[in-house]
Amino acid sequence: MNLSIKLFGIEFKNPVWVASGTFGYGLEALELYDVSKLGAIVTKGLSLRPRQGNEPNRIAETPCGMLNSIGLQNPGVEEFLKKIYPKIEKLNTHFIANVFGETEEEYLEVCMALEGANKIVAYELNVSCPNVKKGGLAFGHDLKVLGNLVSRIKGKVKKPVLVKLSPNTGEVVPFGRVCVENGADGLVAINTIVGMKIDIRTKKPVLSTVKGGLSGPAILPIAVRMVWELYQALGEEIPIIGVGGIFDTNSALEHILAGASAIQVGTANFFDPLSPLGIIEGISQYMKEQGIERFEQLVGLAHHGQQADRCPC
Template identity: 70%
Template sequence: MTADLTITLFGIKFKNPVWTASGTFGYGLEAREIYDLSRLGAVVTKGISLRPRLGNETPRIVETPCGMLNSIGLQNPGVEKFLKELYPEIEKIDTHFIVNVFGETEEEYVEVCKALESADKVVAYELNVSCPNVKKGGIAFGHDPQVLGNLVENIKKNIKKPLLVKLSPNVTDVTEFAKVCIDSGADGLVLINTLLGMRINIHKERPELSTKTGGLSGPAIFPIAVRMVWQTFEKFGHRIPIIGVGGITTHEDALEHVYAGASAVQIGTANFYDPLAPLRVIEGIENFMKEKGIREFRELIGRAHRLDVKT
């Protein structure tokens, strides 16, 4: 029996549901020497802003039990240099690319997206809304429902490509923010971004990171990500596709996200210590489907919501 891993989301057909997560895979070009990137369902690029950013001072990465903290500071060359120097190489890769977009103001988000509209290889945008809004006292865009809704609405007015919003888990109720995005016209939701964390070096008697706090990722956040995917699918699964990300290392992890309601998944921190993790996940899902006699991947989406829970 053959297993069909293709999935069509927001009008785009993906060869499989396994993508790489923003910030963990560069711009997709760095891994070309390791394996054929055309085997991936999609590559989500490192965040792109309107102007170049140098990022935070070091140290900006530290290991934690079952994960890592990072405070890179969204270092990137800016959208103009991205299109001029990196995009021509991206065009040669036979898979979809989704660009992670961020800004310090609503206008900057819009300008970056508009600049990418003519780049055909970029099939969608993923909004990083965990960035501080300089016009609103530094609160993150994704922590204020009204600000988030306005941002999504404004971008949607200026673009034709699908818009995905990567939600922050550092809120009281993630489904409240999911609803705002849906009502404002978002085409997909990505759950979740990193959780805020901290480590202290007791020998140096100071925080490990130059910024004191950073984003926690890796297996440590996996159960939280699955829970938030479940909750969001339970309320809005019939209205919008959900992309699951957070702590996925194996195909079993990926399938938990899918059974909770994810239509696709992103592999993040695992790329750092197992560069072949995305391929292992793809192969694992395919073998799982064959063993279970499941022909189409879409049959798995939200499956745990439909089946009786037996203890």
């Protein structure tokens, strides 16, 4: 079965990637397996300057998932290039840099710093970060601000730009459309969903920041719905990368059949580190059973023959 894909002008050996913040910079997993088997590794988020992250508690287990409020802890792009990049440069798979900032200028500076790093083939913009110049509203929650950010970065960089959309806006399609209109090369759906947990014994929130990002199998139906909507509206214009709740072959296939051209495994890396390899094998086996030779034939297959959506309410 042919699992190779070509997206944004780049050849990937397969559509199974690992999500930002769940796989470090790809080095930690080397003790477990050969990461060159992965289609791509999306790095832990990189900012212009080092960040210490939030105070503990920063992680809490939830039914079918977890809440995190790490605070985007990272060494900063300069330190990454000096100490981490030389190590990942030797690994035989593609790397996509997850990038964030508090201003447009910070996003742009991080991307420009990475332009000469050939192992980094694309940028994934984390637009769920607060824009300090706009009163703290997340970049991905304001259509005009999001469009300006994408347009500005695309006007300066040579590498493909992907945008990781927030599910916390309610309707995801308008935000995907503004990314397309401003030159984005791909959409990543979705980021974590805002949630919280309370300790009934202390009668206080478990996380130091009160709220955090919910991820894991619990959010699978929401992520699949948003991939479906994006593909329905924009699938002919831009590739969609599905992420959210993927933990096995079946959940990965839901994203793919809904319209994802590739998928990212996230929280599952914590409780089943080998899950990405199982999903690669599982997709291949599914294709064999279905008589499908090329992976692209699976993408969006659930839309065939579908009528316009109707609310079941």
